[in-house]
Amino acid sequence: MGVAGCGKSSLAQAVSRHMDWRLHEGDDYHSPENVRKMRAGIALTDDDRAGWLQRLGQLLAAESGVVLTCSALRRAYRDRLRAAAPDLRFAFMGLSEEAARQRVAARPGHIFPVSLVASQFQTLEDPRGEPGVLALDALQPLDQLCQHVCDWLRQPTSQTQAPQA
Numbered sequence: 662m663g664v665a666g667c668g669k670s671s672l673a674q675a676v677s678r679h680m681d682w683r684l685h686e687g688d689d690y691h692s693p694e695n696v697r698k699m700r701a702g703i704a705l706t707d708d709d710r711a712g713w714l715q716r717l718g719q720l721l722a723a724e725s726g727v728v729l730t731c732s733a734l735r736r737a738y739r740d741r742l743r744a745a746a747p748d749l750r751f752a753f754m755g756l757s758e759e760a761a762r763q764r765v766a767a768r769p770g771h772i773f774p775v776s777l778v779a780s781q782f783q784t785l786e787d788p789r790g791e792p793g794v795l796a797l798d799a800l801q802p803l804d805q806l807c808q809h810v811c812d813w814l815r816q817p818t819s820q821t822q823a824p825q826a
């Protein structure tokens with residue numbers, strides 16, 4: 662989880678390979694209307710995200726051992742997903758607004774425009790301190806991030822309650 666450009670897709674692909682877990686790309690489950698809005702530079706609202714979160718919850722509930730990329734910016738969004746899949750854990754990829762802007766700007770053609778990065782940070786509610794959250798520095802090299810997440814995923818859920826560095 663994290664704002665646009667934090668590296669969710671990159672890390673999720675790596676974790677999916679290492680854990681041999683199925684990968685779901687959350688962006689693939691946005692409605693055409695949501696995609697149209699983002700492309701047009703209009704930030705999504707709680708209402709826009711409701712149906713999307715419901716679809717993602719259904720995916721998570723359907724099987725264990727899956728990796729999902731999802732911005733999950735607000736506590737209420739994460740709690741909806743937790744309600745669907747009680748063993749769910751979140752790897753939170755943190756980075757500065759400037760770093761996110763640079764990453765998003767470096768991939769033209771993507772559904773998400775640079776102009777919306779600020780709104781992601783306005784919406785983000787920091788998940789550190791919530792149960793089952795691993796906080797990561799999104800600027801670390803991908804292989805280190807992947808190793809960190811995979812080591813954490815191999816721990817029993819009961820040992821993952823405290824936020825990590």
Ligand SMILES: Nc1ncnc2c1ncn2[C@@H]1O[C@H](COP(=O)(O)OP(=O)(O)OP(=O)(O)O)[C@@H](O)[C@H]1O
Nearest residue numbers: 665666667668669670671764768773799801802803
């Ligand atoms: N750990 C990393 N180190 C350096 N560059 C990275 C890292 N992770 C991702 N990137 C680069 O940052 C950009 C954004 O990454 P990615 O598409 O994985 O982010 P995302 O969070 O899935 O974005 P979005 O949600 O907007 O699709 C890409 O160009 C990717 O190559």
Ligand SMILES: O=C(O)[C@H](O)[C@@H](O)[C@H](O)[C@H](O)CO
Nearest residue numbers: 664665666688705732733773
């Ligand atoms: O909740 C949201 O506002 C969206 O999910 C965005 O975060 C994007 O879909 C994603 O990051 C795009 O690249």
